[in-house]
Amino acid sequence: MTPLLLLRLLCLLPLATAAAAAATLPADFAALIAAKTSLSDPTSALAAWDPHLSPSPCRWPHLLCSVPDAPAAVASLLLSNLSLAGDFPSPLCSLRSLSELDLSYNSLTGPLPPCLAALPSLRRLDLSGNAFSGEVPAAYGAGFPSLATLGLAGNELSGAFLGHLLNVTTLEELLLAYNPFAPSSLTPASFSALPRLRVLWLAGCGLVGEIPASVGSLKSLVNLDLSTNNLTGEIPATVARLENAVQIELYSNHLTGRVPDGLGELKRLRFFDASMNRLTGEIPADLLLAPRLESLHIYQNELSGRVPATLAQAAALADLRLFSNRLTGELPPEFGKNCPLEFLDLSDNRISGRIPAALCSAGKLEQVLILNNELVGPIPAELGQCRTLTRVRLPNNQLSGAVPPDMWGLPHLYLLELSGNRLSGTVGPAIAMATNLSQLLISDNRFTGSLPEQIGSLPALFELSAANNMFSGPLPASLAGASTLGRLDLRNNSLSGELPQGVRRWQKLTQLDLADNHLTGAIPSELGELPVLNSLDLSSNELTGDVPVQLEDLKLSLFNLSNNRLAGALPPLFAGSMYRDSFVGNPALCRGPCPPSSSQSRASRRGLVGSVTSILAVAGVVLLLGVAWFCYTYRSQHNHGRSTAELSNGGGGSRPRWALTSFHKIEFDEEDILGCLDEDNVVGIAGEDAITVAVKKLWGGAGGKGKAISAAAAKDSFDAEVATLGRIRHKNIVRLWCCFRSGDDCRLLVYEFMPNGSLGDLLHGGGKGVLDWPARHRIMAGAAEGLAYLHHDCVPPIVHRDVKSNNILLDADLGAKVADFGVARVITGDGPSAVSAIAGSCGYIAPEYSYTLRVTEKSDVYSFGVVMLELVTGKRPVAPELGDKDLVRWVHGSIERGGVDSVLDPRLAGKSRDDMVRALHIALLCTSSLPINRPSMRAVVKLLAEAAPPPPSPPPPAKVAGQKPPDV
Known part of the structure; x- marks a missing residue:
């Protein structure tokens, strides 16, 4: 036997042994080996499914046997969140004893397998968080003799709403949220056959029409979530019959009418959210008497009348958000005395009277937001002693008197906003204790004394910010x-x-x-x-x-x-x-x-005659000194950062001469830059201190017609970038250190180096981890400030014309800076500027720009809105997964079918969901089809600041309860 043949046989031996071993396994475990081979397993999560590594299959990971340590059947298969990919592994349908199958949060695709419905023992099936598509098989409505939990949420399932699933009478949990089902209604008979149902999660399912009164027949229901749909009509009064309900989520629909009475009788109700609807009337007094109610959100509706006096009796209330309604009257003075209040937002109403002194009685209050109301009187001393506070916003009321001395020094407070009131007194020395304070906004009051x-x-x-007060002293x-x-x-x-x-x-x-x-x-x-x-x-x-x-x-x-x-x-x-x-x-x-002054003139006249001879004698010397001084000054100024000097590379006449124009004080010259450049590098190391810079090289040159056009375009781009970046400076605009010219053939732009590259690469490039929401928000806020500076603070204003994620660069701390001004335009006072060709990138171009060729600031706002949508959805502006739509149209269509949650980046949409929804609403404003409906970039900056996620909880010794999302 030759050595080569022997080697081949040795290589084939393990495969043959494995196949033989698999053939000797019980049927269920042979099916698992077959399922493993059909899946992509990049993390090797199933590598231990090998009879050679573990001869006892019941000890393989991610499964449970019906009889452990025996050649028994598989009872549970738990494969959640293992990065598995591919179609559903059909060998799993042969596991006749399977009672639990969890494949959630992987990357499985293709249609759902009808054969699962025939498994006689299956009680829990969770396929949520994958990319399964197509319609739900009809067999699912007629099969599943034992199924208690069906999880299909967060896929790409289509077709009409799954009314036939409501025939599975054994169901206890039905989780269908965030699928792009066709618009469908819930019929009155929808819930009559589900006596055991405990969880009904139908958020973002394309539901239309009214909520049927039969929902009240679900006596076992614990969690009802119909949020982010297009439901209309009133909340049925029968909701008050859900005696076991713990959570009722109806937010982001088109519901009208009143909040029904009777909810206070729900003894187990902890969370009620009907925000972002069109509800009217008063808040029912009994709602606040639900004994376990922790969270009440009814913000952004059209509620009117007084805040119920029963608010003072709420026993468990920790989170109350009623902002953006039409509420009036005073708050109960005992509010907070009987409940563990943590978050309060009553902003943008017409609430009057005083701030209740008892708000922080439980010692847990973190955020108080009652801006834009009609509050009067002083800030309670008790609120100033609330050491758990992190965020206080009380601007634009009629508050008066002195701020409680202790409030200036609250140790965890990062925002204190009291502007637009009638507050007086001084800023006390206790502010030295405010070690977490980031923003102190007290303008437009009557404060006096010296700043401490x-x-x-x-x-x-x-x-x-303390403008428009009466502060004095140094x-x-x-x-x-x-x-x-x-x-x-x-x-x-x-x-x-x-x-x-x-x-x-x-x-x-x-x-x-x-x-x-x-x-x-x-x-x-x-x-x-x-x-x-x-x-x-x-x-x-x-x-x-x-x-x-x-x-x-x-x-x-x-x-x-x-x-x-x-x-x-x-x-x-x-x-x-x-x-x-x-x-x-x-x-x-x-x-x-x-x-010269008048005394200088008289002295000059008196000494004129006696000095003529001396002047003539030294005139030549003075002239020479003057010329020398001028040359010295000229050279100094031209090498200091604003002017241009001719520089030679030295070493022979054949090397080109470079003209350097610098816009900042620089510690390097052309040799430092040119010595580091070659065709493979994109950065140079400049100066003795090894400053890293980024260099853009623009080549021109003679040639055919195409080359001539390219050369002209390169020169225009170079000149535009130099003209723009050379005169502006902002922390969110990339810094242009200098530029070099060598005739008409080559031009170099030298920028500050941004170590994290572009937002586009970081967001869509893969391999660098997932940007969390606070980082994404910080990036969009920074880029917005840069664009607002161009639009509102530059004279004349500048329109970028190519805002996109690849033109937003990120520094070492993920700070955002707008870059690439090669097609930027100055806007004169004559209105929109006409251009000869469209500039911009596919997916980012405002619709009116493409057919009017008129460029305005609102064109940039649209493009920035697309960048925001990238950050919210995690998707590119144009991609095969969007079909024939760009990102803007895809988002609008998806929201119409599945609600806002259907477009949120699923990698982040857990604890950051509310913050992401707020950013999404701002992005949708920015991408409005009509320019007049888009906000200015200055307004976008303000909106993003108000929607900022709170910073992390401060460290011990004082432990702060979990942060809540911001108000708006």
Whole structure:
């Protein structure tokens, strides 16, 4: 026997042995081996199904035998969440003793197998969270003699609603949610044959019509979920007969009429949600008397009347959300005394009276949101002592008096919003204890006194907005050390003294507004070192001295130093007409060399005759010195960050000469860049400190007609990008360090390097894990701020014209920055700008843009809405799985058929569901077919801020209960 033949035989021996071993297995286990071979098993979850590795099949993982450790039949097969793929493994239909089959949350496809209905012992079948398609077999309605649980939720099943499944009289759990069934109604007889049914989950199933009164016959029902459908009519009064109900979910339908009476008699009811409907009338008083009611959501309806006085008697209520209704009257003063309240949102109503002092009596209250109401009186002292609070929003009421001293220092509070009230008093020193405070928003009140020195030491402070108050005294010196500060707005107070020194630590500051105060002294030159500052308003103060030349380094969309006492010559950049309004009311400022004063003129005339000879004698020397100084100044300015200089690569005349234009102070030159470039690299390492940069290379050149067009297009793209990015600076706009030109043949753009690449690659590229919802929201909020800056803060406004996920780059912390301005356009005051060709990418282009060729800011808003839909759904804007539709049309069609939950990325739609739905609504606004219906990007930024998920719970020692999602 040759060695080669021997080797082949040795290789075949294990296969033959395995086949022989499988042939000797009992029938059920042979069927398992056959099922294993038909499935894709990327994680090797079923590798142990091998008679050689484990000769006792009943000890194989993921299964249970009817008689352990004996050659018995398989009773349970538990294969949930194992990344299995392929069609349903038909050998499983031969497991006649199988009582439980769980294949949920895998990647199985194809039709459902009818043969499962014939398994005589099957009690639990869960195929949820896969990609099964087609109609549910008719056999499922006539078979399953023992089935108690049927789980088909979260697939791609179609056809009419499964009325025949309601004939399976043994059912206790029917889970059909989030499938794209055809629009279907529930008939009055739908529930008559299901006496044992405990869970009915029909969310997002395309249901239309009314909820039949027969639902009340389901006496065993524990969980009723008909949410996110298109149901109409009233909530039937028979719902109050569901004596075992724990959870009733009816949100996101088109229900009308009143909330029925009698729900307070449901002794086990814990969760009731009828939000996002069109319900009217008053809230039934008895509803709040349900003894175990923990969560009551009826927000975004048309409810009216007073909040029931029975609210004070709610014994178990922890989460109450009634925002966006028409409720009036006062809250019961005892509200909170008898219940473990954690989350309260009554915003956007007309509630009056005082804030109940007992809200935090149980010591569990985390979030209080009663913005945009008619509350009066002081904030209760008891609320100021509620140490579990993380989020307080009470703006736009009529609150008065002093803020409780302890409230300033609540240790877990990250948002305190009290703007638009009549509050007075001072900000107390207890604020030093607010170590988690990120946003302090107290504008438009009547606060007095000095800002406490401790406010600058808060480790997390990002926004301090205290405009339109009566604060006085100097700015706290500690404020200069607030390195986390992003926005500082103290406009229209009575602040005095000088601006603090050391403000170069404000590296994250984007907005500084100190206008309309009594500030004195010089403008700190350090302000020119702030890298992302884009709004600077120091107008209407008493500032003196000159305008620091360092301010020329800022890229400002709003710049106002008017009505001060500044003097001297303006820096050259500010002497042009573009900045004329920025310096009005400073009569001692000069645009160009300042003329001598009157005393200087008289002295000059007296010494004129005696000095003629001396002047003539030294004129030549002075002229030479002047020319030398001019050349030195010219070179210094041209190498400092704004001008252009000719640079040579050296080493011979054959190498090209590069023209460098820099837009920031850089520590590298063309050799650092060009020395790292080759055809395979996309980044270069620049400078002695190994700065990583990204380089875009645009080639032109002679050639045929096509090449000539390409060269012209490349030059236009290069010029557009340079013109746009060279004059703007924002933390959410990618930074263009500099550019190089070498004749007409080659151009290089040098950007900051973004280590996490593009959003498109990270979201759709695979292999990098799943972005969680807080990260996705942070990305969309950052990109929105960048676009809002272009639309609203640049003069004139800039339209990007190619907003897409691949043009949103991510830094090391997943901070988003808008990039690629090659087709950007400036919008003049003459209205929409006409273009000769469509710019943008397939799936992102606004519908009106494609046929009008008129570009506006609303075109960008539409494209950004598509990016938001990518983040919410996890899907590409154009993909085979969407059929002949783009993402926008697919989302609209899916919501119409299956409700909003049918489009949420299933990898995230658990605990983040409510936050994702809020973002989805914003995205749908942005992608409205009519531009007039789309919000501005500034409004989008606000909407996203209000829909932000709360930060993680603070660490011990004080344990905080689980976070709740935000209000809007």
